[in-house]
Amino acid sequence: MINPTQQNNQNNKSDMSDSEFKIMLDAMINQKFEKRSKDCTEQERKPKADKGV
Amino acid sequence: MPGIALILPPGWTLHPGGPHIALPLLKGFLQHHNIETKIHDLNIGSTQYHRISISEDSVVTACKDFTAKAMNSVYFEAEDKLQKLAKDFDGTWFAHEGYRRNDCNLASPADIESFSRLESPFTAYLKKKAIPEILGQDPQVIGISITVPTQILQVFEIARLLREAKFDGSIVLGGNIVTRLYEDMALSWVFDIVDGLINLQGEEALLQIYQSLTTHGDLRAVPNLTWRCHGTITRNQSKLLSPSKFQQPDFADLPHQEYWGTKYLTMVAGRGCYYGKCSFCAIPFGYGKAGFIGSSPAFKVVEAMKEAYQMTGINRFKFIDEALHHKMMQDLADVLEHEASFSFEAYLRLEKTWMDKKLLHKSAKAGLKKVYLGLELITSDERGLLNKADQADPLIMLNNLKDAGIKSHVFCMFGFPGTGVKQAFDTIEFAFKHHDLIDTLDIFPFYYARHTQVEGVSVTDDPHHTWNVEHKYEPASSSTLPPSKVNILAEELGQLAWSKHPQWFHPVYRMYSPWHVN
Numbered sequence: 261m262i263n264p265t266q267q268n269n270q271n272n273k274s275d276m277s278d279s280e281f282k283i284m285l286d287a288m289i290n291q292k293f294e295k296r297s298k299d300c301t302e303q304e305r306k307p308k309a310d311k312g313v
Numbered sequence: 314m315p316g317i318a319l320i321l322p323p324g325w326t327l328h329p330g331g332p333h334i335a336l337p338l339l340k341g342f343l344q345h346h347n348i349e350t351k352i353h354d355l356n357i358g359s360t361q362y363h364r365i366s367i368s369e370d371s372v373v374t375a376c377k378d379f380t381a382k383a384m385n386s387v388y389f390e391a392e393d394k395l396q397k398l399a400k401d402f403d404g405t406w407f408a409h410e411g412y413r414r415n416d417c418n419l420a421s422p423a424d425i426e427s428f429s430r431l432e433s434p435f436t437a438y439l440k441k442k443a444i445p446e447i448l449g450q451d452p453q454v455i456g457i458s459i460t461v462p463t464q465i466l467q468v469f470e471i472a473r474l475l476r477e478a479k480f481d482g483s484i485v486l487g488g489n490i491v492t493r494l495y496e497d498m499a500l501s502w503v504f505d506i507v508d509g510l511i512n513l514q515g516e517e518a519l520l521q522i523y524q525s526l527t528t529h530g531d532l533r534a535v536p537n538l539t540w541r542c543h544g545t546i547t548r549n550q551s552k553l554l555s556p557s558k559f560q561q562p563d564f565a566d567l568p569h570q571e572y573w574g575t576k577y578l579t580m581v582a583g584r585g586c587y588y589g590k591c592s593f594c595a596i597p598f599g600y601g602k603a604g605f606i607g608s609s610p611a612f613k614v615v616e617a618m619k620e621a622y623q624m625t626g627i628n629r630f631k632f633i634d635e636a637l638h639h640k641m642m643q644d645l646a647d648v649l650e651h652e653a654s655f656s657f658e659a660y661l662r663l664e665k666t667w668m669d670k671k672l673l674h675k676s677a678k679a680g681l682k683k684v685y686l687g688l689e690l691i692t693s694d695e696r697g698l699l700n701k702a703d704q705a706d707p708l709i710m711l712n713n714l715k716d717a718g719i720k721s722h723v724f725c726m727f728g729f730p731g732t733g734v735k736q737a738f739d740t741i742e743f744a745f746k747h748h749d750l751i752d753t754l755d756i757f758p759f760y761y762a763r764h765t766q767v768e769g770v771s772v773t774d775d776p777h778h779t780w781n782v783e784h785k786y787e788p789a790s791s792s793t794l795p796p797s798k799v800n801i802l803a804e805e806l807g808q809l810a811w812s813k814h815p816q817w818f819h820p821v822y823r824m825y826s827p828w829h830v831n
Contacts, residue, residue, distance in 0.1 A: 288738065307818070309820075
């Protein structure tokens with residue numbers, strides 16, 4: 261199991277590329293949470309939101 | 314008698330079920346001073362012109378089964394039409410985010426100056442309908458409010474078209490974006506098109522501009538005005554609006570049945586944020602150094618709600634106070650609990666006073682349907698960096714709200730300097746675990762808002778992009794995520810939450826949620 265605390269420190273390292281960071285997050289998500297839903301939701305377009313105020 | 318025309322330009326979000334409150338507040342003030350004032354909402358007008366809308370009925374029908382597919386069907390039928398219009402002008406037009414022209418950087422005044430000369434998806438509407446209607450009123454002063462950056466390009470197109478149509482009165486710009494940018498907006502080419510920039514509250518400035526132009530013509534005493542005086546750009550003295558001069562919003566002139574989804578009106582009790590110290594938040598800047606200019610008495614607010622209801626037939630209200638104070642809620646509830654006809658929603662801080670079950674039940678009885686809570690991150694040592702100084706237990710507060718029959722929206726913000734993956738994952742885990750207490754939720758990446766001070770980052774702004782409302786930055790320490798990774802973190806966890814709880818994010822559900830029982 262990936263330890264989020266360790267990852268919190270690791271991911272701030274400047275030597276990790278954005279693509280490596282994304283792969284790491286995907287792995288953490290798949291480990292920590294149930295696999296993403298297989299129903300149609302995942303394939304549905306997600307309306308674009310702004311960034312808040 | 315010719316008066317003042319107030320314009321909300323296209324480019325603001327199309328999601329709200331009612332008008333932005335800025336212009337109704339100005340109209341209420343100006344009408345109180347016997348100045349004939351007319352509001353022109355060109356944001357909703359531009360979609361009316363193209364017959365693009367989302368009706369209340371379609372929202373209610375789509376939300377019967379809460380699937381992303383049903384809600385998307387309604388939403389994208391409208392948004393795809395906007396995008397088709399924008400594509401012909403090499404741009405994008407999202408229903409929530411507004412219009413952007415490709416290759417035009419909205420932070421670059423040089424880009425705005427050149428691109429605002431080009432035709433846009435709004436040109437036909439402006440030339441054939443909006444501008445003839447505005448000038449048909451024969452106003453002496455036209456005030457244009459800029460509330461978000463995606464309106465800036467259209468503002469200068471409108472101003473140019475007004476001049477082309479031989480309007481020779483005063484054009485002044487105001488609103489939150491002008492307040493945040495007015496020093497950098499004071500450029501010579503800007504004053505070739507418009508006559509003034511108004512920062513902070515525009516009430517007294519507009520009143521005095523109008524009075525000056527109809528009498529002596531001297532603008533030197535007009536508060537909050539930046540203008541060109543005999544060739545020299547001049548900044549007049551700043552003055553905050555005193556609470557004794559607050560007037561309530563006047564919603565006449567507006568096409569209330571044309572707004573998208575379930576209809577409601579905006580309302581305000583306190584102006585600004587009574588706390589105003591969150592590290593990441595630039596909202597208080599728009600209300601002067603204290604970030605807050607005062608409140609109207611509750612009975613006045615209720616009077617305004619009653620008048621608005623009588624005028625429009627709409628009895629739903631969204632309080633836009635950045636945070637409604639518990640004392641104001643108590644006072645409002647004292648009056649409203651005997652007025653069974655009103656529903657409302659409000660933003661609250663996660664303060665212990667809101668854990669009071671009695672207050673929540675009283676508020677619900679008064680008509681409070683939904684609250685918006687700035688959780689940002691679940692409790693941790695690192696959350697303290699946000700300087701929110703709120704100490705309510707989020708779980709107890711969410712439980713108490715649900716128990717009182719009040720829905721909750723939760724704002725999350727990931728990647729603030731000094732926070733990272735662990736705090737974001739812990740927050741999402743909390744939300745998933747207690748999903749039955751959460752009606753809707755947002756996940757935002759941290760961005761460095763101009764006029765805030767954030768530790769742990771270095772600003773790397775492009776010197777040509779002086780109209781930026783958020784800084785570019787890079788980490789100044791190893792505990793800070795760079796912006797690219799902040800965006801990936803928010804996007805990845807947002808996609809995860811979307812796959813599990815699409816209604817949390819869906820704009821069609823949000824057009825339905827506060828006002829209907831699931």
